[in-house]
Amino acid sequence: MQPLPDTPIELTIERLGQLGEGVASWDGRTVFIPGAFPGDVVRVHLEQQGRVLRGHLRQVLTDGADRRPSPCALSSDCGGCDWLELAEPAQRAAKQEIVLSTLEHLGRLPRNTYTVRPLLVAPRDFGYRRRSVLHFAKGALGFFGRRSHERVPISVCGALTPVLTALPGQLAPLLKPLAKDAEEVHLLAEGQKASFAVMMTGPVSARHLEAAEAALRALRLEGAVLVPKEGSPRLLGKPALRSLSPLRPEVPLYLRPDAFAQAHAEANVGLVTSAIYELGARETDSVLELYSGNGNFTFPLAATAASVLGVESSPVGVELAQRSAREGGVANVRFIQGDARRVVQGLIGEKRTFELCLADPPRTGAPGLALQVSSLGVKRVVYVACDPASLARDAADLVKAGYRPLALQVVDMFPQTHHVEAVMSFER
Numbered sequence: 266m267q268p269l270p271d272t273p274i275e276l277t278i279e280r281l282g283q284l285g286e287g288v289a290s291w292d293g294r295t296v297f298i299p300g301a302f303p304g305d306v307v308r309v310h311l312e313q314q315g316r317v318l319r320g321h322l323r324q325v326l327t328d329g330a331d332r333r334p335s336p337c338a339l340s341s342d343c344g345g346c347d348w349l350e351l352a353e354p355a356q357r358a359a360k361q362e363i364v365l366s367t368l369e370h371l372g373r374l375p376r377n378t379y380t381v382r383p384l385l386v387a388p389r390d391f392g393y394r395r396r397s398v399l400h401f402a403k404g405a406l407g408f409f410g411r412r413s414h415e416r417v418p419i420s421v422c423g424a425l426t427p428v429l430t431a432l433p434g435q436l437a438p439l440l441k442p443l444a445k446d447a448e449e450v451h452l453l454a455e456g457q458k459a460s461f462a463v464m465m466t467g468p469v470s471a472r473h474l475e476a477a478e479a480a481l482r483a484l485r486l487e488g489a490v491l492v493p494k495e496g497s498p499r500l501l502g503k504p505a506l507r508s509l510s511p512l513r514p515e516v517p518l519y520l521r522p523d524a525f526a527q528a529h530a531e532a533n534v535g536l537v538t539s540a541i542y543e544l545g546a547r548e549t550d551s552v553l554e555l556y557s558g559n560g561n562f563t564f565p566l567a568a569t570a571a572s573v574l575g576v577e578s579s580p581v582g583v584e585l586a587q588r589s590a591r592e593g594g595v596a597n598v599r600f601i602q603g604d605a606r607r608v609v610q611g612l613i614g615e616k617r618t619f620e621l622c623l624a625d626p627p628r629t630g631a632p633g634l635a636l637q638v639s640s641l642g643v644k645r646v647v648y649v650a651c652d653p654a655s656l657a658r659d660a661a662d663l664v665k666a667g668y669r670p671l672a673l674q675v676v677d678m679f680p681q682t683h684h685v686e687a688v689m690s691f692e693r
């Protein structure tokens with residue numbers, strides 16, 4: 266193996282990697298170059314980082330066919346959106362390809378063994394994010410930097426929905442009294458309404474509450490939640506925002522800034538529609554829904570099935586879902602709060618059975634899911650994934666457990682970034 270050169274070298278980008286970086290070859294090795302796109306000829310400084318060979322971009326010598334000037338003035342520093350310099354049609358094609366090739370390489374699932382649906386394009390490429398996590402950075406609020414873990418102060422962000430766009434800059438000075446005791450600030454919007462949560466590093470004090478209360482009043486926000494490191498969250502105003510269940514507008518859906526919510530409201534409707542379609546529940550089917558959150562999939566699902574049992578670890582998520590069920594008069598859903606794997610083990614112990622399972626795990630995926638659903642007698646599984654690698658690993662396990670892949674739907678939930686959502690169905 267050649268020693269790494271001390272001075273920058275020239276490389277041509279061949280494709281995009283799973284984490285959105287440009288990929289090139291040097292001395293028979295794969296180099297990952299954040300900020301570079303296919304066809305770019307770039308000057309990079311090589312660095313070995315563990316087992317990965319990384320190229321730090323020094324200069325783009327020739328633009329690839331799909332490179333464009335960034336539409337965001339902050340993009341040279343801010344790391345919030347890593348694909349701003351890639352034209353949208355190329356972003357979309359790359360997302361579909363990233364999921365397909367990850368399934369092929371990590372999951373050993375050739376793309377001709379299941380139906381590949383056309384990518385579901387997001388209705389809005391900018392101003393779409395209704396949920397965002399920020400950190401304090403030198404008295405301001407900001408995102409992680411482009412090529413570092415330094416925080417970059419942001420006052421206005423064009424990726425956020427209009428009601429949130431200017432909130433980082435407005436909120437930061439008002440929240441200054443609690444900044445040094447805060448880990449993260451979460452923003453949430455629904456239509457014209459907004460609320461925020463502050464994740465504290467310790468207990469919540471009177472000074473923290475006063476600052477949050479003053480920010481609510483000054484900015485006319487609906488509410489706030491201060492979440493201490495231990496113990497119960499402190500609620501101010503009405504932080505839970507009322508939305509409508511996708512495909513089932515007669516049932517309210519509640520979102521809270523200290524709980525998970527899908528980032529792109531319109532793309533979420535497509536995501537839910539796809540998952541319900543792929544699951545194909547009949548009115549006699551009982552459905553196990555793992556990682557059910559606030560009930561985003563639960564209520565549309567319950568309209569097509571005999572019953573849905575939702576499992577979710579977040580007490581806030583379960584509380585919101587139960588509120589929706591109560592207010593929407595939905596009687597055929599039930600929620601269990603707890604760790605999905607442990608709860609399912611309990612259901613297996615009770616010899617429970619389900620026809621169908623929908624799982625929407627966090628980035629880490631759902632290890633152990635395949636054997637568990639098999640023990641529960643599940644015939645069809647729909648797996649909703651925000652991490653292609655976790656999907657590939659869990660899909661391979663499902664195949665080993667006797668399930669065959671049916672269809673894949675990739676959803677562009679996060680335009681201007683490499684992040685992607687996928688819905689994949691399996692049957693046995």
Ligand SMILES: C[S@@+](CC[C@H](N)C(=O)[O-])C[C@H]1O[C@@H](n2cnc3c(N)ncnc32)[C@H](O)[C@@H]1O
Pocket residue numbers: 525526527556557558559560561562576577578579582603604605606625626627651
């Ligand atoms: C990707 S979100 C999906 C939530 C919901 N399905 C939705 O569409 O809004 C994943 C959810 O899994 C929950 N979660 C994370 N780890 C869990 C675990 N070990 N057991 C159960 N739920 C978990 C999170 O709180 C979060 O609500």
